[in-house]
Amino acid sequence: MGWFTAPEYWLSRLVFQRALAAVYLVAFLTAALQFRALLGERGMLPIPRFVERVPFRLAPSLFHLRYSDRLFAAVAWTGCAVSAALVAGLDSWLPLWGGMLLWLVPWALYLSIVNVGQTWYGFGWESLLLETGFLAVFLGNDEVAPPVVVLFLLRWILFRVEFGAGLIKLRGDECWRKLTCLHYHHETQPMPGPLSWFFHHLPGPLHKAETAANHVTQLVVPFLLFTPQPIATAGAALMIVTQLWLVLSGNFSWLNWITIVLALSAVRFPASPPSVPAAPLWYEVVVLAVAALVVVLSYRPVLNMISRRQVMNRSFDPLHLVNTYGAFGSISRLRYEVVVEGTRDETPREDADWREYEFRGKPGDLRHWPRQFAPYHLRLDWMMWFAALSPAYAGAWFGAMVERLLENDRDTLRLLRRSPFPPDEPPRYVRARLFRYRYTSWRELRATGACWDRAYVREFLPPTRLAETARRS
Numbered sequence: 001m002g003w004f005t006a007p008e009y010w011l012s013r014l015v016f017q018r019a020l021a022a023v024y025l026v027a028f029l030t031a032a033l034q035f036r037a038l039l040g041e042r043g044m045l046p047i048p049r050f051v052e053r054v055p056f057r058l059a060p061s062l063f064h065l066r067y068s069d070r071l072f073a074a075v076a077w078t079g080c081a082v083s084a085a086l087v088a089g090l091d092s093w094l095p096l097w098g099g100m101l102l103w104l105v106p107w108a109l110y111l112s113i114v115n116v117g118q119t120w121y122g123f124g125w126e127s128l129l130l131e132t133g134f135l136a137v138f139l140g141n142d143e144v145a146p147p148v149v150v151l152f153l154l155r156w157i158l159f160r161v162e163f164g165a166g167l168i169k170l171r172g173d174e175c176w177r178k179l180t181c182l183h184y185h186h187e188t189q190p191m192p193g194p195l196s197w198f199f200h201h202l203p204g205p206l207h208k209a210e211t212a213a214n215h216v217t218q219l220v221v222p223f224l225l226f227t228p229q230p231i232a233t234a235g236a237a238l239m240i241v242t243q244l245w246l247v248l249s250g251n252f253s254w255l256n257w258i259t260i261v262l263a264l265s266a267v268r269f270p271a272s273p274p275s276v277p278a279a280p281l282w283y284e285v286v287v288l289a290v291a292a293l294v295v296v297l298s299y300r301p302v303l304n305m306i307s308r309r310q311v312m313n314r315s316f317d318p319l320h321l322v323n324t325y326g327a328f329g330s331i332s333r334l335r336y337e338v339v340v341e342g343t344r345d346e347t348p349r350e351d352a353d354w355r356e357y358e359f360r361g362k363p364g365d366l367r368h369w370p371r372q373f374a375p376y377h378l379r380l381d382w383m384m385w386f387a388a389l390s391p392a393y394a395g396a397w398f399g400a401m402v403e404r405l406l407e408n409d410r411d412t413l414r415l416l417r418r419s420p421f422p423p424d425e426p427p428r429y430v431r432a433r434l435f436r437y438r439y440t441s442w443r444e445l446r447a448t449g450a451c452w453d454r455a456y457v458r459e460f461l462p463p464t465r466l467a468e469t470a471r472r473s
Contacts, residue, residue, distance in 0.1 A: 004284055005145035007273035009265075013139055013146040016154075016265040020136055021086035023254050023261060024106045026375045027129055028079030031113050034379055035076065037404065037411040038120045040069045044400035044412075047072070047116045059115035060318055062108075072113075079109045092142045096283060099141035107133040111319065119396055120379045124313030124327065125255040130320040131157055132258060135294075138287050144279045149291045151265060155225040155232075156298070158262040162239060164305050164326045166218030168312055172329030176215075181331045182207040187439050188332040190385040191251040191361045191378065192370045197451050199249045200439050210245075217242045229268050236266040247374065251361060253382075254375035255327070297322040335437045336388040337363055338460050342405060342420065342427030348463030354431070355420030357405065359384065363437050364417075366450040380415050388434065391460070398461070402430050406466040432461035 039047050047067050056064040062075065082105050091099035111130055114121045132154070139150050175181040186192070186200035202210075217238055224235030240263045243256040300316045301324040312326035345352040358364045361373050361381040380401075387394035404412035405419075408426035413419045421427055435454040445451060 004147060004149075004279055004287075006148045006151060007145040007276070008268060009146045009151055010273045011269040011271045012151075012265055012267055015267075015269070016261060017091070017136060017139065018087055018089070019261040019264060020132060020258070021083050021106075023129060023258050023375065024110070024133065025080055025083035025087060026254055027110060027126075027377075028076050028083055028106070030377045030379070031110075032073060032076035032080060034415060035072050036069060037409070037415050038379060039117065040072065040411070041067075042404075042409070042411075044397040044404070045118045045120065050116055050118055058318055061112040061115040063112060063116050075109050075112060079106050079113075082106050082109075094141065096141060096143045096280070099143075100137050103133070103137040103139075107137060114320065115318065119383065122313075123253065123255075123377075123382075124323075124325050125253050125258060125377075127313065127315050127320045127323040128157070128161065128258055128325060129254070131323055132262060134319075134321055135290075138290050140279070140283070142274070143276060144283065145273065145276055147279070147284075147287050149287060153291060153294055154262055154265040156294075158236075158239070158259065158266065159222045159225055160301060160305065161259055161262070161325045162218045162222045164310070164312075164324060165328075166215060166222075167305060168310055168326035168329040169215070169218070171308065171310060173331050175331055176211065179208040179211040181328075182210050184333050185328070185331050186249060188335040189250045190382050191373070192363070193248070193250045193372050193374070194370055195248050196250055196370060197439055197445075201442065214242065225266055233267045236263040239263045251370075251372065251374040251378075253377035257375045294322055332389070335363075336457065337435050337437050337454070338384055338388045338394075338432050339364065339435055340402075340405070340430065340432045342430045343463075344421070344425065344428050346428065348429040348431065352429075355427075357416055357420065358418040360415070360417045363452055366452040366454065367448075369451055378415075387460075398432075402432075402461065402464055403466065405430050406464075429463040429465050430461075431459070431463040434458050434460045 036043060038044055041048065047063055051061070051064050051067060063072070082102065086102065086106070091102050094102060107130065110133065114126045114130060117126070135150055135153055135157070139146060169176040169181075173181060175184070183204065186196050189196070221235045221238050224231055226232070227235070240260050243260045243263070246252060246256045297317060301322055304310055304314070304324045310326070311324065312329060313324065315323045340357045341354040342357065343352045343354050356364060358368070359378075359381050361371070361378040362384050363370070383393065383397070387398060391398075401412065406426060408419070408421060408423055410423070434457040436457050437452050437454045440448065440450055440453050444453065
């Protein structure tokens with residue numbers, strides 16, 4: 001069927017597939033390097049406890065059959081290996097069905113991780129990777145031209161990502177309507193990047209121009225994806241430029257990068273397509289059946305998107321096949337940080353020798369300039385930002401983290417930039433205090449060398465020793 005494929009998008013498919021495989025690789029690497037402290041048998045939110053109370057039908061995962069830290073490590077590193085093979089183009093060397101099965105492997109493995117990841121995997125980009133990765137299974141390889149319907153569905157994901165995010169902003173914080181949100185956002189975002197300080201100090205009119213441009217990109221440009229070429233390519237290019245601006249201004253895991261990957265699938269690169277045979281009948285039937293399933297499952301996300309009570313980042317099925325997206329419907333005006341400290345003194349008085357733990361990405365040391373981590377995702381650092389917004393976000397895991405710090409747990413300390421205590425001398429007490437952080441001015445930066453200033457707000461967790469922590473858990 002000539003209508004079934006779009007040979008002119010063969011290079012778009014190639015670029016999309018290799019870029020998506022690279023995002024998969026980062027996601028599996030993140031899981032492999034962080035899971036023991038977060039989800040392992042002695043983690044803050046152990047997977048064995050989760051699978052005991054949540055049935056398979058609500059959270060399909062390989063780990064419902066059996067869990068061990070070795071098995072999780074095997075799943076994560078296998079995902080890394082398969083992703084690297086896909087980056088290298090192994091799927092192009094296989095028959096069509098073999099390439100599809102190879103793309104199915106990282107999707108199934110990552111689904112198994114996300115569905116038991118609990119709080120640590122509750123971010124919208126997890127579902128976005130799964131939804132995109134599922135459609136990639138049916139995009140084909142060098143044996144067939146790209147199916148039109150799959151290319152359309154990839155644009156449908158991108159449309160929902162951008163348009164949903166735009167709507168949630170207009171319906172949410174009034175500063176988006178007044179074009180003033182970026183007066184605060186670069187300072188109060190979850191994890192600032194190395195250039196965020198400079199973005200924050202841009203002139204006010206430029207901040208308003210940024211916000212207005214964001215509204216255009218998210219509320220108008222997405223409709224261009226469904227127009228003829230080269231207009232669709234121009235629309236996708238505008239989205240890519242906007243996402244690269246966000247990459248420069250902060251650390252948002254792989255959210256910006258996978259949005260760029262989706263936009264690349266809509267770009268028509270000027271290259272002559274190779275000659276390939278017609279798609280086999282079985283392949284056409286499978287692709288059309290999957291497309292029909294996605295259309296049916298889009299019902300609830302579309303209802304959510306047009307609802308006045310729109311919610312962000314929700315999956316409506318346990319396989320994360322079609323989801324709803326959105327970010328920063330409200331913007332914090334002030335930045336709060338939870339600062340964790342320990343002491344080896346016998347009595348945890350205020351004048352005790354309290355020493356701060358330093359996290360990798362979240363602000364702590366006033367002179368420590370933020371680094372670029374995205375697309376790598378520092379899960380604990382992100383959740384510490386949420387904890388500073390409200391202790392309710394920390395209820396499930398914060399006490400367990402404190403207990404691990406009191407034990408000098410090696411896996412937990414690996415998630416930090418610096419522990420103030422030697423491995424054989426754990427603290428006797430750990431406490432947490434809430435501070436208000438703000439960027440310094442140009443004058444303060446030159447005078448002190450500090451990019452942050454802070455003021456004490458209140459106690460977040462009183463001095464706690466190991467026996468007390470054990471009783472609380």
